[in-house]
Amino acid sequence: MKSSTKSQAPLLEIKDLNVGFDTPEGEVHAVNNLNFSIKAGDTLAIVGESGAGKTQTVMAALGLLAENGHASGQAIFKGNDLLQMSAAELNRHRGREIAMIFQDPMTSLNPYLRIDKQMIEVVMHHQGLNKNQAREHAVEMLRAVRIPDPERRIRQYPHEFSGGMRQRVIVAMGLLCEPDLLIADEPTTALDVTVQGQISHLMGALRDNSNTAIILISHNLGVVAGLCERVLVMYAGEAVECGSVEQVYYDPRHPYTRGLLESVPRLDRPEEQGLNSIPGNPPNLLTLPAGCKFRDRCPEASDACREKPPMQLDDQRHAWRCILGGDT
Amino acid sequence: MAKHSLRRLLGLIPTLLLLLTVAFFLIRVAPGGPFDAEKALPPEIQANLNAKYHLDESLLQQYFRYLGQVVSLDFGPSYQYKDWTVNELIAQGFPVSLTVGLTAIVLAFFVGTMLGIAAALRQNSTVDYSLMGFAMLGISIPNFVIAPILILLLAVYAGWLPAGGWDWGVPSMVLPIVTLALPAIAYIARITRGSMIEVLHSNFIRTARAKGLSESIVIRRHALRPALLPVISYLGPAIAGMISGSVVIERIFSIPGLGSYFVQGALNRDYTLVMGVVIFYGVLILVLNFLVDLLYAWLNPKIRYDQKR
Numbered sequence: 001m002k003s004s005t006k007s008q009a010p011l012l013e014i015k016d017l018n019v020g021f022d023t024p025e026g027e028v029h030a031v032n033n034l035n036f037s038i039k040a041g042d043t044l045a046i047v048g049e050s051g052a053g054k055t056q057t058v059m060a061a062l063g064l065l066a067e068n069g070h071a072s073g074q075a076i077f078k079g080n081d082l083l084q085m086s087a088a089e090l091n092r093h094r095g096r097e098i099a100m101i102f103q104d105p106m107t108s109l110n111p112y113l114r115i116d117k118q119m120i121e122v123v124m125h126h127q128g129l130n131k132n133q134a135r136e137h138a139v140e141m142l143r144a145v146r147i148p149d150p151e152r153r154i155r156q157y158p159h160e161f162s163g164g165m166r167q168r169v170i171v172a173m174g175l176l177c178e179p180d181l182l183i184a185d186e187p188t189t190a191l192d193v194t195v196q197g198q199i200s201h202l203m204g205a206l207r208d209n210s211n212t213a214i215i216l217i218s219h220n221l222g223v224v225a226g227l228c229e230r231v232l233v234m235y236a237g238e239a240v241e242c243g244s245v246e247q248v249y250y251d252p253r254h255p256y257t258r259g260l261l262e263s264v265p266r267l268d269r270p271e272e273q274g275l276n277s278i279p280g281n282p283p284n285l286l287t288l289p290a291g292c293k294f295r296d297r298c299p300e301a302s303d304a305c306r307e308k309p310p311m312q313l314d315d316q317r318h319a320w321r322c323i324l325g326g327d328t
Numbered sequence: 329m330a331k332h333s334l335r336r337l338l339g340l341i342p343t344l345l346l347l348l349t350v351a352f353f354l355i356r357v358a359p360g361g362p363f364d365a366e367k368a369l370p371p372e373i374q375a376n377l378n379a380k381y382h383l384d385e386s387l388l389q390q391y392f393r394y395l396g397q398v399v400s401l402d403f404g405p406s407y408q409y410k411d412w413t414v415n416e417l418i419a420q421g422f423p424v425s426l427t428v429g430l431t432a433i434v435l436a437f438f439v440g441t442m443l444g445i446a447a448a449l450r451q452n453s454t455v456d457y458s459l460m461g462f463a464m465l466g467i468s469i470p471n472f473v474i475a476p477i478l479i480l481l482l483a484v485y486a487g488w489l490p491a492g493g494w495d496w497g498v499p500s501m502v503l504p505i506v507t508l509a510l511p512a513i514a515y516i517a518r519i520t521r522g523s524m525i526e527v528l529h530s531n532f533i534r535t536a537r538a539k540g541l542s543e544s545i546v547i548r549r550h551a552l553r554p555a556l557l558p559v560i561s562y563l564g565p566a567i568a569g570m571i572s573g574s575v576v577i578e579r580i581f582s583i584p585g586l587g588s589y590f591v592q593g594a595l596n597r598d599y600t601l602v603m604g605v606v607i608f609y610g611v612l613i614l615v616l617n618f619l620v621d622l623l624y625a626w627l628n629p630k631i632r633y634d635q636k637r
Contacts, residue, residue, distance in 0.1 A: 113549075
């Protein structure tokens, strides 16, 4: 049911988002002038290296930045700007309409509370169910993420679950209120390949059945290809390329995207070629260079790259921030 | 859980035996004896006294005789307080020490954690800095300095409270309890603040916030328990210290607690009294630590024993 009709208003629209952190060394520019939007039923992947600002983008939208962090710009969810909301207003959306699946399953569950307590509180808080109804609902959700014997397991503590099981509990917790927007930060990184597939399948089913929009943050380009329609590539806090999975994977326009794709290990490549990598490191976020942020690592860089490159857009909604790539 | 608790309780016995043995021989090594006075007693009387209290036997004989008494829970007669047995002295002094110590620790726990949480929630604010400044003062000023100051201010100048003495009335309890509690309040406030700040930065608190729970629920349901764990582990030794270590306080406020008997017993070489108090406190400290361990395990599921799988 991929009903992302062009006329539909976006569910979440990020406009000119900047996220910075005050540190003793100066201000860290984690996200810079980011723009993107997602409609109901859409699946958007945000990919990029560690420190590219993927997680902080969604943290800013959910009001979960660390105390030294600050965000400017807009994050318009269903017509209201999340960045302008008080904590109490945010709490009406968080958990109910926007659910977040965090990346670290070992530390994201409260080790001092049983699973049932942690799951039930979401449903009771947002949907006003009583304890028994909430528990039944939670058990059903655990069954859906294939946790065996959920009636018994729900009474256990997080440390009695393996990492993969915990991640499934976190996924189940995110899905409890059937959110309109599910943000999944590396939901499968900690999991076995087989379970990765199951979780990814589960999220796909949720999108198809309840028209949930999904933002998937991932390093795993394989999982992205399996689940998502659109991909946003981030580098040093900026969007460098955005398009459909087909456009970005098969016709990458930004040299960074090409480097990222070539870094994926492949079985069909001759062994003596070894693993590809992009030489160098991402720029220091304290002192971002003017002009193209990828310039120092780019094999195709020229003097023209000292100017900030414009966002180019073709008629197929494929966008990239580079002076090159427009002619193909 | 029950099986484990029993095993741990039995494990206390060798510890106690060691404590008893060391204390027994240590006090005997100290020069002088229970019946030494300014004017030496005539040798015959001295010999009679020694014979009556079996002090003429060999040290080893005395040791095993004493061991036998302790097993039957009889600490023997006091040498100094004639007509009193050690059991009677403990029964008389302990309720007072217990009242002061326990009230002080309960007060310290509630006030300390409350202040610590208040400081943690306003981290690096004026409130935080002033609370922690006072806490530092409370920790560093010894109670034999705090006590006279409080007496001077509240008893002598203001005249609100008695300067000392003990009549089981609330006014006579306030100053000793507050004096005893202040350093513990300060210490608990500091640990609570530190652990609360750490917990509030942990990932599971972020998860709780992402669920849309209000901040007060996040703190009460998710952060409080882990933040209190370090306080609980401090509580075991602290309770014991406050029930037994109030010697100074008892002295300053002239309270007829067990601490004064302890000191008097040691000074007078009142062997049985010192041994009785040492063993009594030993048992108390071990049992309290054991209870705190149980409480800790109850709060922290990860270290619960005998888990049903």
